[in-house]
Amino acid sequence: MKPHRAAIRALALGIALASTLALSGLASAETVLRRGNAGEPDTLDPHKATGIWENNIIGDMMMGLLTEDADGKATAGAAESWTISDDGKVYTFKLRDHTWSDGQPVTADDVVFSIQRVLNPETASEYASVLYAVTNAEAYNTGAIDDPAKIGVRALDPKTVEFTLASPAPYFLELMTHHSAFVLPKHKVEALGDDWVKPGNMVSNGAYVLSEWTPNTQIKLVKNPKFYDAAKVAIDTVYYTPDEDRSTALKRFRAGELDVSYEFPGDQIDWLRENMPEAVHISPELGYYYYVFNLRKKPFDQLAVREALAMAIDREILCAKVLKTGEIPAYNMLPPGIANYGEPALVAWHGMPQAERVAKAKELLAGAGFGPDNPLKFQLKYNTSEDHKKIAVAIAAMWRQIGVQTELFNSEVKVHYNDLQEGNFEVARAAWLADYNDPHNFLFLLDSRTKKLNYAGYNNPAYDKLMDEASQLTDLEARAKVLGQAEAMVMQDLPYAPIYHYVSEYLVSPRVKGWVDNAKNLHRVRYLSIEG
Amino acid sequence: MLDLLLRRLLVGIPTLLVIITVAFFMIRLAPGGPFDKERAVTPEVERNLLKAYDLDQPLLTQYGRYLTGVLQGDFGPSYKYHDFTVGELLRAGFPASVKLGSLALLLAIVIGVSLGAMGALYQNTGRDYAVMTLAMTGITIPTFVMAPLLTLIFGIYLAWLPVAGWGEGGWRHLLLPVVALALPQIAYIARLTRGSMIEVLNANYIRTARAKGLAERIVIGRHALKGALLPVVSYLGPTTANLVTGSVVIETIFGIPGIGRYFVQSALNRDYTMVMGTVVVYAVLILLLNLLVDLLYNLLDPKVQQR
Numbered sequence: 001m002k003p004h005r006a007a008i009r010a011l012a013l014g015i016a017l018a019s020t021l022a023l024s025g026l027a028s029a030e031t032v033l034r035r036g037n038a039g040e041p042d043t044l045d046p047h048k049a050t051g052i053w054e055n056n057i058i059g060d061m062m063m064g065l066l067t068e069d070a071d072g073k074a075t076a077g078a079a080e081s082w083t084i085s086d087d088g089k090v091y092t093f094k095l096r097d098h099t100w101s102d103g104q105p106v107t108a109d110d111v112v113f114s115i116q117r118v119l120n121p122e123t124a125s126e127y128a129s130v131l132y133a134v135t136n137a138e139a140y141n142t143g144a145i146d147d148p149a150k151i152g153v154r155a156l157d158p159k160t161v162e163f164t165l166a167s168p169a170p171y172f173l174e175l176m177t178h179h180s181a182f183v184l185p186k187h188k189v190e191a192l193g194d195d196w197v198k199p200g201n202m203v204s205n206g207a208y209v210l211s212e213w214t215p216n217t218q219i220k221l222v223k224n225p226k227f228y229d230a231a232k233v234a235i236d237t238v239y240y241t242p243d244e245d246r247s248t249a250l251k252r253f254r255a256g257e258l259d260v261s262y263e264f265p266g267d268q269i270d271w272l273r274e275n276m277p278e279a280v281h282i283s284p285e286l287g288y289y290y291y292v293f294n295l296r297k298k299p300f301d302q303l304a305v306r307e308a309l310a311m312a313i314d315r316e317i318l319c320a321k322v323l324k325t326g327e328i329p330a331y332n333m334l335p336p337g338i339a340n341y342g343e344p345a346l347v348a349w350h351g352m353p354q355a356e357r358v359a360k361a362k363e364l365l366a367g368a369g370f371g372p373d374n375p376l377k378f379q380l381k382y383n384t385s386e387d388h389k390k391i392a393v394a395i396a397a398m399w400r401q402i403g404v405q406t407e408l409f410n411s412e413v414k415v416h417y418n419d420l421q422e423g424n425f426e427v428a429r430a431a432w433l434a435d436y437n438d439p440h441n442f443l444f445l446l447d448s449r450t451k452k453l454n455y456a457g458y459n460n461p462a463y464d465k466l467m468d469e470a471s472q473l474t475d476l477e478a479r480a481k482v483l484g485q486a487e488a489m490v491m492q493d494l495p496y497a498p499i500y501h502y503v504s505e506y507l508v509s510p511r512v513k514g515w516v517d518n519a520k521n522l523h524r525v526r527y528l529s530i531e532g
Numbered sequence: 533m534l535d536l537l538l539r540r541l542l543v544g545i546p547t548l549l550v551i552i553t554v555a556f557f558m559i560r561l562a563p564g565g566p567f568d569k570e571r572a573v574t575p576e577v578e579r580n581l582l583k584a585y586d587l588d589q590p591l592l593t594q595y596g597r598y599l600t601g602v603l604q605g606d607f608g609p610s611y612k613y614h615d616f617t618v619g620e621l622l623r624a625g626f627p628a629s630v631k632l633g634s635l636a637l638l639l640a641i642v643i644g645v646s647l648g649a650m651g652a653l654y655q656n657t658g659r660d661y662a663v664m665t666l667a668m669t670g671i672t673i674p675t676f677v678m679a680p681l682l683t684l685i686f687g688i689y690l691a692w693l694p695v696a697g698w699g700e701g702g703w704r705h706l707l708l709p710v711v712a713l714a715l716p717q718i719a720y721i722a723r724l725t726r727g728s729m730i731e732v733l734n735a736n737y738i739r740t741a742r743a744k745g746l747a748e749r750i751v752i753g754r755h756a757l758k759g760a761l762l763p764v765v766s767y768l769g770p771t772t773a774n775l776v777t778g779s780v781v782i783e784t785i786f787g788i789p790g791i792g793r794y795f796v797q798s799a800l801n802r803d804y805t806m807v808m809g810t811v812v813v814y815a816v817l818i819l820l821l822n823l824l825v826d827l828l829y830n831l832l833d834p835k836v837q838q839r
Contacts, residue, residue, distance in 0.1 A: 040613075042612055042613055042614055043613065043614035043615045044615060045614065045615060048614045050569075050571065121579075121580040121583070122580070122583075122584060123580075123584075124577070124580040124581045124583070124584035124585075125577070125580075126567070126571075126573045126577055126581070128577060128580075129573075129574050129576075129577055138576075141576065141577070141580070142576040143576075194614075194615070197615050198615070214624070214698075214789060215613065215616065215621055215624050215625065215789060216625065216783075216787075216788075216789040216790075216793065217697075217698050217787070217789040218697075218698075241697065241787065242787065243696070243787060244784055244787075245784045245785055245787075247680060248680075248683065248695065248696045248784075248785050248786070248787060251680075251683055251684065251687060251688055251695045251696070252695045252696055252697070252787075254688055254695075255687050255688055255691065255694070255695045257694060257695055257696070257697065412564075412800055413569065413570065413800075414563075414564030414565070414568045414569070414800070414801070414802050415563045415564045415568075417564070417568045417569055417570060418563055418564040418565070418568045421568070431570065432571075433571070435571075451574075451575065452574070452575060453574070
């Protein structure tokens with residue numbers, strides 16, 4: 001035998017051996033979930049995270065005092081029970097007897113430390129403001145006070161922690177599931193600083209532990225044997241991959257390289273429904289898509305103009321023919337599935353047929369001094385994206401029917417949102433996705449004290465008063481009523497034209513069991529299992 | 533030769549400084565900042581963020597600090613990926629980009645030069661036309677069309693190769709992206725080689741070589757190819773820099789952990805330090821590779837004699 005033939009044989013043998021090993025690896029008892037996550041996390045530090053794709057990963061590892069159950073509802077997490085004072089301002093949590101993945105106990109000290117850390121200005125947490133309901137949280141976060149001990153959180157004993165709120169916030173328990181309120185291992189963060197989130201350093205109190213993180217490639221989580229409910233966790237290893245490109249993610253899912261994939265290309269929906277209907281999961285998500293009018297600029301200070309523009313949009317056509325993925329036409333602000341709320345306050349004309357609305361809109365515009373000789377002209381801004389563009393083009397066409405000339409203007413996302421905050425626009429696309437499931441998380445946007453986030457520059461003292469009133473109420477029904485009045489006020493004044501309510505899009509392999517579509521769009525792997 | 537090397541390296545330093553300075557101020561002139569996003573932060577939180585990243589300092593102070601950092605090899609923290617420094621991210625991604633890029637380059641040179649030479653030798657025959665048609669197709673079909681096409685065919689219909697992902701960087705994961713990355717380069721190189729080869733084949737020294745009765749194999753292999761490769765070599769300088777720094781399209785479509793994405797995304801994210809990091813890496817590579825090209829010219833072309 002010639003030497004190079006021997007080499008080829010050896011190589012072939014090696015390849016055969018390696019593939020056998022690889023196959024036997026796959027066939028072993030380890031259960032693996034591969035989850036396409038639609039983005040590389042900016043961080044795995046729960047106090048610095050901002051996106052749902054980060055929350056997906058972090059929430060599989062860490063728990064706050066409360067956590068989500070399989071359908072996204074708040075349930076006991078690091079705390080096993082709690083009591084609320086009659087005035088709704090003092091929450092006392094009893095910690096569950098559980099440990100970090102390194103065996104150290106989770107203590108009330110960890111909780112206090114975590115809250116102080118997320119509010120520390122040096123942590124520069126973007127979501128710190130969701131915790132402003134806690135006494136002195138805002139003052140400490142904004143640097144008005146320097147002493148973290150003044151924040152309304154303290155340890156009563158190693159297993160009991162007490163929160164004091166500035167005013168009752170019925171959404172507080174829900175807030176304790178938010179990643180900015182996750183409990184961090186004080187001993188690790190103090191010893192390692194910001195590096196505590198690196199693989200090998202990070203310890204967690206949830207179902208999984210960080211094992212590897214290769215930026216832009218994959219994040220590997222392995223089951224945490226110290227997790228209090230580990231016996232019920234069926235999946236041993238989770239791979240999160242960034243899969244930024246939606247069509248690649250879809251192909252990987254089709255090829256069986258992914259078991260779950262977040263978001264799919266909207267233009268593939270017909271194909272998906274036809275070819276893999278059992279894998280398509282579309283469900284309402286807490287968020288809404290709207291066009292904001294700049295009330296500081298003429299003629300958008302006139303209600304008639306805003307109303308005419310809002311009326312002329314045919315939301316049914318938009319959702320059915322342009323978006324096509326089950327988005328819900330919006331005639332109000334608060335999305336379906338919102339907690340602590342009563343009946344939505346719809347715009348007065350929601351039941352009016354489209355033709356009638358168009359006629360009425362023309363009338364309103366004529367009343368405001370616009371007509372064929374003097375058409376209303378303005379610029380509509382949106383951030384660069386195929387979907388936003390399609391919607392803008394469709395809506396501009398709908399507005400043309402009432403004699404409005406719209407100039408479309410797109411810019412990259414950073415520029416767009418900078419313009420929105422600086423009030424540098426006439427009409428612009430915007431959206432809001434809930435941080436926690438409560439009407440307050442949407443309605444505060446129009447409070448005049450919200451400043452920059454109040455893109456429209458809506459300034460209505462009566463509205464601000466309703467918000468203040470609601471913040472003092474502990475009775476959920478009474479509070480829902482006041483919040484309902486606030487939404488009704490917005491739907492009358494129309495600083496925004498609501499367009500549609502979001503849906504979440506997932507591809508889930510039929511092999512994956514335990515998946516429950518939910519409005520918070522959170523699906524913790526500890527509840528999932530794989531069949532076959 | 534050593535003299536040339538030293539001189540060029542010395543000139544490189546002020547060039548780099550100018551590039552860094554221009555890039556530093558230009559990216560900050562762009563509207564929007566690293567912390568403007570869909571969910572805007574409150575002004576107080578924004579102040580905390582700016583402070584945490586020293587962005588509340590006067591621009592000149594920031595510039596001074598940045599330069600000092602770079603001199604010590606510190607490119608600063610990424611404003612987007614909070615858990616990593618720019619240096620860590622570039623170091624983590626560079627090997628993948630280099631691996632992918634150099635394989636694609638190798639493939640492109642071997643196939644491109646062979647095809648180009650073949651086209652020239654069989655000028656205006658069926659073979660030549662076939663090669664050139666192939667080359668034109670390669671140039672005109674953009675990567676973002678070719679890459680998904682390849683994944684669809686080989687990943688899904690035939691199911692021979694993974695659609696995307698990096699694995700451990702094994703050949704199964706490398707094959708499609710390398711081919712997709714190499715295809716347009718093969719086309720360029722083939723055209724370049726063909727053009728210059730035709731020119732060289734008509735040159736006097738080739739006629740002389742043939743007249744001496746040298747075997748055609750030696751005429752082509754030793755004499756013609758050497759001359760014909762000159763334009764290819766100068767094309768390869770910047771192309772190598774391009775290929776080894778990754779391609780945002782290829783990396784996104786195939787889910788490859790290279791640094792190509794940072795060149796585009798960091799600018800869109802206003803991740804100032806990352807923009808600077810990519811600029812520095814690219815500038816250094818270009819400077820070095822251009823130098824290498826000049827050195828190669830010295831070897832290939834006796835007319836270019838450095839003084």
